[in-house]
Amino acid sequence: MGVKRHPMGELIREDRMPHIFCPGCGIGATISNIAEALTEVKDEIDLNKVAVVSGIGCSGRAAGYFWLDGFHTTHGRPIAFATGLKLSNPDLNVIVFSGDGDLTTIGGNHLIHGARRNMDLIVICINNFNYGMTGGQMGATTPSHTKTTTSIYGNYETPFNLPALLTACGANYVARWTSAHSHYIKRSFLDALKKEGFRFIEVISACPVNWGRRNKLRTGKDMVKFFLEHTVIKENPDPKDALIQMDTPILCGVFADRNAPGYMRAMRECLSSKVGISEFRGDGKVELPEDKEKEKKTLEIPKPKQIKEVKIKLAGLGGQGIALLGLIIGRAACVFDGNEAAYTQEYGAEARGGASASCVIISSEKIDFPYVKKPDVMVIMAQGAFRKYRKDIQPNSVVFIDKDLVKPSNLPEGVKAYAVPATRIAEQVGRTVVANIVMLGFISALTDFFSLEAVKAALKMSVPKGTEEFNLKAFAAGYEYGEKVKKGEIV
Amino acid sequence: MGKDVLTGIHFLSGNHACVEGAIAAGCRFYAGYPITPSNEIAERMSARLPQVGGIYIQMEDELGSMAALVGASWAGAKPMTATSGPGFSLMQENLGLAAMTETPCVVVNVQRGSPSTGLPTAVGQADVMQARWGSHGDYEIIAIAPSSPQECFDFTIKAFNLAETWRVPVVVLSDECVAHVSERVLIPPKEEIKVVNRKRPTLPPEKFLPFKAGKDLVPEMAVAGEGYRIHVTGLTHNEKGYPDLSAKTHNKLVRRLVDKIRKNADKIWEYEEFMTEDAEVVLVTFGISTRVCRTVVKWARKEGLKIGMLRLIVVWPFPEKRIIELAERIKAFVCVEINLGQTFFEVERVVKDRCKVFLFPNAGGEVHDPEKVLAELKQII
Secondary structure, three states, X not given: OOOOOOOOOOOEOXXXXXXXXXXXXXXXXXXXXXXXXXXXXXXXXXXXXXXXXXXXXXXXHHHHOEOOEEEEOOOOXXXXXXXXXXXXXXXXXXXXXXXXXXXXXXXXXXXXXXXXXXXXEEEEEEEOOOEOOOOOEOOOOOOOOOOEOOEOOOOOOOOOOHHHHHHHHOOOEEEEEEOOOHHHHHHHHHHHHOOOOEEEEEEEOOOOOOOHHHOOOOOHHHHHHHHHHOEEEOOOOOHHHOOOOOOOOEEEEEEEEOOOOOHHHHHHHHHHHHHOOOOOOOOOOOOOXXXXXXXXXXXXXXXXXXXXXXXXXXXXXXXXXXXXXXXXXXXXXXXXXXXXXXXXXXXXXXXXXXXXXEEEEEEOOOOOOOOOOOOOEEEEOOHHHHHHHHHHOOOOOEEEEEOOOOOOOOOOOOOEEEEEOHHHHHHHHOOHHHHHHHHHHHHHHHOOOOOHHHHHHHHHHHOOOOOHHHHHHHHHHHHHHHHHHHOOOOO | OOOOOOOEEEEEEHHHHHXXXXXXXXXXXXXXXXXXXXXXXXXXXXXXXXXXXXXXXXOOOHHHHHHHHHHHHOOOOOEEEEEOHHHHHHHHHHHHHHHHOOOOEEEXXXXXXXXXXOEEEEEOOOOXXXXXXXXXXXXXXEEEOOOOHXXXXXXXXXXXXXXXXHOOEEEEEEEHHHHHOEEEEEEOOHHHOOXXXXXXOOOOOOOOOOOOEOOXXXXXXXXXXXXXXXXXXOOOEOOXXXXXXXXXXXXXXXXXXXXXXXXXXXXXXXXXXXXXXXXXXXXXXXXXXXXHHHHHHHHHHHOOOOEEEEEEOEEEOOOHHHHHHHHOOOOEEEEEOOOOOOHHHHHHHHHOOOOEEEEEOOOOOOOOOXXXXXXXXXXXX
């Protein structure tokens, strides 16, 4: 005699039967409803591309019973997991099937953000009012005044009104049924399947063993009877009336049915025109357009321009472009002169608005220790920065200052100071913001830390597009001033 | 636009170099949550991934980021996230899921001063033990520690290759200093970059067992949407992937997960030695502290002191064999790390009484001062 096939055998892992669900539990019935629905559309959708993701709990076991790709993840995280799955292979239909404790309590953050993003997922939330797997504790969906193992005097918290929550968060589709409403669940799921975005179906489900027996609904039959007698199905129900209370009928129906762009569509619509690609997916299966620039087959590294290692510290106030100055110097040395450079910034609470510094070491050798403790050169663009960093000026070192903004005093022995009215020159060029670039030109004229071509190339690369010529003009003005200082025309 | 490998000479921060390494290795999925000092990774990923047809998603927290990574990997992606201490703590839950379900993925942890909120903008190296066993239970993963932007590029590629080869989460144990120093980064032509992909099923769905391992203890990996109808669970599972909560199956599975790394450690270990040939004292270090130690070794050698350096590239699994070999012939190891003793206790455990083991502790906020390290070294020699 042959063994009878499970009626849903095509969609159920028969080799995992018997299942773990208690007599009277509503989860198995809901799994059957979804399996029936999928069977109905098996010629329209590829079942090999349907994945079920569950969290932890009784309903969390669902992913293990569907004969589909199934993922039984961590407690509360199935929506986040499913987000990664869907975005990496958008061809998948991803169904999250899990419980109320998992999805709305420990996983509440992922639920509201999944709905807000309108992530392209169908979420089936089995709401049995308690944590069944662990013995029947209360949760964020336990109706007020009902009893659980952790609310033996009655629950004095207010549960979530899930249809209102999900509708408010922006889900495209929000419906509620009970596990006694098989045909509604099936139809609702098929409707959801045709849509994009976040689709949420709450199924109020029987749990006679752990919740029912503590609330005068001792058997599965009692619970089904209760659901049929104490529910009301409405056309266009108002989500704000959907709070579950034991003394009023449970409101069921479709609370939201909209067609806002799902996450994938919103992403494509935003990005496509900006990056020139129309498909986005995490699995790397996007063909990139042919690169117009000829692919570099070898990497040519310019011979290092031999220089003695120099440690430069740049200081100024927030907004003076000190960080950019350091970056340009580093780029000039590394990218164009073939040298090594290490650039670091001094962070700290006072770095916003107050005086801040960045450091660059340039060397033709590899740099071991990338930090500057005793700078050979200091560049100071403001008096506040001078006050803060004067302690770092070493005897016999070189100091570059903005002539108008820094009045140096008490300099250590043997310090050679070069002064340029960088901000004033920048103002003459057109904008004071390029004072840092004037300073760069000035330093370039007076030192051989980097070649002129290198620093100009690095400058063009580092400033906003369209401002290159303006910045080069500022650079030239600083350079010219430096040449005059070098020749002794200006002191 | 549309370039995945930016062949050329660059001047990049460690964080930016990590991104380019990831994309060169085939990463097209990033999920993360903002946290200092890792933000430049997320920022550059959000700009770069769309250019190569990939996905950047900013999640609601690090719990979700890590869960999304595991999901992405099971859809065939090579996923990455980046974070720092507090976020790394939140990721431990789903790092455990990744270890249990043998999911390749890469987590960059840019270490900052800790515990708790600690020093958000300053350096620390005190997440070494957390990288190893931050999630509950017995498992082994791989951690790799770069010391420069160039290594952030190179080692992120390595991290993906190790993750794909051994089917484990790989932690790139970066730190605030490495993350924020900008240096020259050479990005080679695409053909010169070695990229490894996970083993794929060699059997058809009806014969395939998703958690049956080969000789190397690593199973072949089928992903969602290929018709294999896989079942993946964080519960103890048999070779079919089905829950099986017996002690026998649990022992078989967990022992394999651990042995997969322990028994293959000689294929995973990677370290750098500097002047250890005749060294009497060897500094043990990793990450940014490598650069302090190299400076110290050079200075010490100028003074005729026989100091060398063993720098851990792969921190986990711990290079026990090499440490024992060195311990047999040197006088002492000195651990230089920005914490109050993490690899130090590992070195002590491995060395036993073969030689002395010292720690130069530093609770974080700044790197060790090379001058002070040298002075302290002279005191113990």
